[in-house]
Amino acid sequence: MDTDARTILEGCRLLASVSGDQRERLVAMAEVRRYERGTMIFRQGDAPPGVFIVGAGLVRVFLVSPSGKQHVLHLVSPGLTFAEVAAIGDFPCPAFAEAASDATCLLLPERPFQAALREDHALCLQLLGSFAMWVRHFVGLVEDITLRDAAGRVARFLLEAAGPDGVVRLPSLKKDMASRLNLTSETLSRTLRRLTDEGLIGSPAGTGAEIRLLDRDQLGRVSDGLGPNL
Amino acid sequence: MDTDARTILEGCRLLASVSGDQRERLVAMAEVRRYERGTMIFRQGDAPPGVFIVGAGLVRVFLVSPSGKQHVLHLVSPGLTFAEVAAIGDFPCPAFAEAASDATCLLLPERPFQAALREDHALCLQLLGSFAMWVRHFVGLVEDITLRDAAGRVARFLLEAAGPDGVVRLPSLKKDMASRLNLTSETLSRTLRRLTDEGLIGSPAGTGAEIRLLDRDQLGRVSDGLGPNL
DNA sequence: CGTGTGGTTGATAGAGATCAACAACGGTGG
DNA sequence: CCACCGTTGTTGATCTCTATCAACCACACG
Numbered sequence: 090m091d092t093d094a095r096t097i098l099e100g101c102r103l104l105a106s107v108s109g110d111q112r113e114r115l116v117a118m119a120e121v122r123r124y125e126r127g128t129m130i131f132r133q134g135d136a137p138p139g140v141f142i143v144g145a146g147l148v149r150v151f152l153v154s155p156s157g158k159q160h161v162l163h164l165v166s167p168g169l170t171f172a173e174v175a176a177i178g179d180f181p182c183p184a185f186a187e188a189a190s191d192a193t194c195l196l197l198p199e200r201p202f203q204a205a206l207r208e209d210h211a212l213c214l215q216l217l218g219s220f221a222m223w224v225r226h227f228v229g230l231v232e233d234i235t236l237r238d239a240a241g242r243v244a245r246f247l248l249e250a251a252g253p254d255g256v257v258r259l260p261s262l263k264k265d266m267a268s269r270l271n272l273t274s275e276t277l278s279r280t281l282r283r284l285t286d287e288g289l290i291g292s293p294a295g296t297g298a299e300i301r302l303l304d305r306d307q308l309g310r311v312s313d314g315l316g317p318n319l
Numbered sequence: 320m321d322t323d324a325r326t327i328l329e330g331c332r333l334l335a336s337v338s339g340d341q342r343e344r345l346v347a348m349a350e351v352r353r354y355e356r357g358t359m360i361f362r363q364g365d366a367p368p369g370v371f372i373v374g375a376g377l378v379r380v381f382l383v384s385p386s387g388k389q390h391v392l393h394l395v396s397p398g399l400t401f402a403e404v405a406a407i408g409d410f411p412c413p414a415f416a417e418a419a420s421d422a423t424c425l426l427l428p429e430r431p432f433q434a435a436l437r438e439d440h441a442l443c444l445q446l447l448g449s450f451a452m453w454v455r456h457f458v459g460l461v462e463d464i465t466l467r468d469a470a471g472r473v474a475r476f477l478l479e480a481a482g483p484d485g486v487v488r489l490p491s492l493k494k495d496m497a498s499r500l501n502l503t504s505e506t507l508s509r510t511l512r513r514l515t516d517e518g519l520i521g522s523p524a525g526t527g528a529e530i531r532l533l534d535r536d537q538l539g540r541v542s543d544g545l546g547p548n549l
Numbered sequence: 550c551g552t553g554t555g556g557t558t559g560a561t562a563g564a565g566a567t568c569a570a571c572a573a574c575g576g577t578g579g
Numbered sequence: 580c581c582a583c584c585g586t587t588g589t590t591g592a593t594c595t596c597t598a599t600c601a602a603c604c605a606c607a608c609g
Binding site: 152153154155156158160162174175177178180183184206207210213214216217218220221222223224225227228229230231232234235236237271313314315 | 382383384385386388390392404405407408410413414436437440443444446447448450451452453454455457458459460461462464465466467501543544545
């Protein structure tokens with residue numbers, strides 16, 4: 090049963106190394122929350138609610154410009170967390186979060202979580218490591234957006250997202266993938282088509298949501314802006 | 320004397336709350352380093368050297384694309400730190416760092432620093448807070464680059480960088496400011512000119528490196544993409 | 550079946566990059 | 580004092596990538 094607080098907590102990498110007593114403490118403070126697809130979980134500027142852990146489903150974390158344009162920062166899948174940053178820094182949510190599909194989350198409310206943090210050194214260290222990963226993730230994001238053109242971004246994304254079998258299974262809609270790469274869905278579509286025509290990628294027959302990498306070397310060159318098609 | 324390890328350490332906000340004994344420990348492990356303007360401090364991909372604290376001068380942290388283009392992530396001024404992320408996450412440096420002017424830095428080498436971290440809960444908490452700020456900073460950066468046009472980015476930057484007197488003193492060259500905003504120096508120049516022509520900003524006579532904000536409301540509107548000139 | 554959502558393709562337009570010339574300095578050395 | 584140079588910043592002309600607008604297809608679902 091994936092809706093049990095303990096089960097969700099145990100599936101969370103961020104808190105994997107939290108020990109017996111301390112874990113019970115987290116279980117005790119946790120609240121299970123369910124969201125229907127499309128429900129807004131929190132808005133930019135909201136008071137920090139605490140740490141969310143996704144148990145099932147998919148959560149879209151995104152920014153919105155004054156003119157209404159969205160930019161997806163992250164698609165959070167089960168076992169991962171969101172809103173930790175605001176919870177720990179104790180400042181307003183820097184982004185929006187909504188359920189991209191029906192989702193079950195665990196919320197560790199801010200106050201008791203911070204109390205636990207103050208007393209649990211292991212938890213603190215663990216979080217520190219995860220924050221370092223976050224910062225690295227963002228550096229990668231900035232690097233992508235500022236230094237690469239559309240083809241480069243798509244190529245890099247595919248190389249990173251591919252399993253060892255060389256197949257990328259999209260976690261969500263192409264629309265979201267495009268937004269994450271700071272492209273419109275139209276240019277993403279065109280770019281994938283060009284990569285397909287060049288023979289660098291292919292779609293296993295019938296599967297719309299899968300992409301097979303056919304030439305990683307070439308893709309690597311494209312991601313470095315050295316490809317044949319720029 | 321700003322080259323003394325203790326003095327630099329005391330001027331560092333990140334470590335402000337570190338107490339007597341623990342501070343001595345940091346002082347003991349610290350190495351003072353001097354860099355001439357233009358010297359590379361570390362490169363992307365290098366093993367994590369540890370935590371750097373700027374004592375004097377200015378350090379440019381930047382990314383480089385395969386084609387040689389640079390993007391400035393951060394200009395680090397005295398009292399601030401860099402490379403903490405790699406040091407704590409224990410992964411290769413995600414960016415380059417070079418001395419933008421002659422600079423004196425303090426290095427807390429990775430190993431002893433991590434040891435201190437494992438034993439000092441207060442230090443850990445402090446770092447956690449500062450990491451949260453880092454992540455927020457990056458969210459802001461992504462927000463800027465993806466959701467705003469050139470004028471919007473410049474306007475927001477000016478509003479954030481201005482002192483209470485409404486004057487922005489550029490810490491470095493316009494070139495760096497442009498790169499930080501993901502613009503070429505040419506478009507930055509043009510954008511500033513347009514803002515000047517509209518009467519939103521002005522340069523106090525004779526001062527090339529200062530910008531005075533004349534109409535914050537209007538600048539705010541421009542930063543939200545609602546300005547008169549888009 | 551209509552209707553809606555997601556995705557593809559085509560035509561056009563616009564923001565900003567790029568290329569190029571030049572002005573304003575500040576040093577350096579004769 | 581002035582000629583020379585390197586750096587920084589400004590301005591102009593052009594080009595290119597990507598967004599935008601619009602039509603259309605495929606598929607799912609009531």
